[in-house]
Amino acid sequence: xxxxxxxxxxxxxxxxxxxxxxxxxxxxxxxxxxxxxxxxxxxxxxxxxxxxxxxxxxxxxxxxxxxxxxxxxxxxxxxxxxxxxxxxxxxxxxxxxxxxxxxxxxxxxxxxxxxxxxx
Numbered sequence: 001x002x003x004x005x006x007x008x009x010x011x012x013x014x015x016x017x018x019x020x021x022x023x024x025x026x027x028x029x030x031x032x033x034x035x036x037x038x039x040x041x042x043x044x045x046x047x048x049x050x051x052x053x054x055x056x057x058x059x060x061x062x063x064x065x066x067x068x069x070x071x072x073x074x075x076x077x078x079x080x081x082x083x084x085x086x087x088x089x090x091x092x093x094x095x096x097x098x099x100x101x102x103x104x105x106x107x108x109x110x111x112x113x114x115x116x117x118x119x
Contacts, residue, residue: 004040004068005037005040005045005065005068005069005070006037006039006041007038007040008060008068009034009038009058009065010038010039012059012060013058016058016059020034027050027054027057028053045069045070046069048066048071048074051065051066051069051071052065052066
């Protein structure tokens with residue numbers, strides 16, 4: 001299983017039998033830009049809309065691809081905003097703990113990952 005945004009796209013593109021020059025027009029982008037995305041060398045992550053189009057075209061999980069690109073979905077951003085508004089003290093504690101100890105979030109994610117698989 002590919003671990004980066006770019007390698008995920010490249011692997012699936014090849015599985016589906018597309019060349020860069022064949023896939024890029026289907027996505028409405030230049031093949032050189034697609035190459036940069038596949039090599040994780042783009043200056044910034046693509047838009048959520050483009051990521052969703054890539055995922056749809058290559059039959060990949062859209063949300064997972066968005067996260068691999070280093071973005072967050074609009075619906076998740078709204079959910080986080082609501083969580084903070086409704087639980088400001090707890091959110092403050094949570095985010096402070098995450099800032100102070102970057103491993104806190106990773107250990108929590110690993111812990112819940114053992115009981116819930118996202119695939």
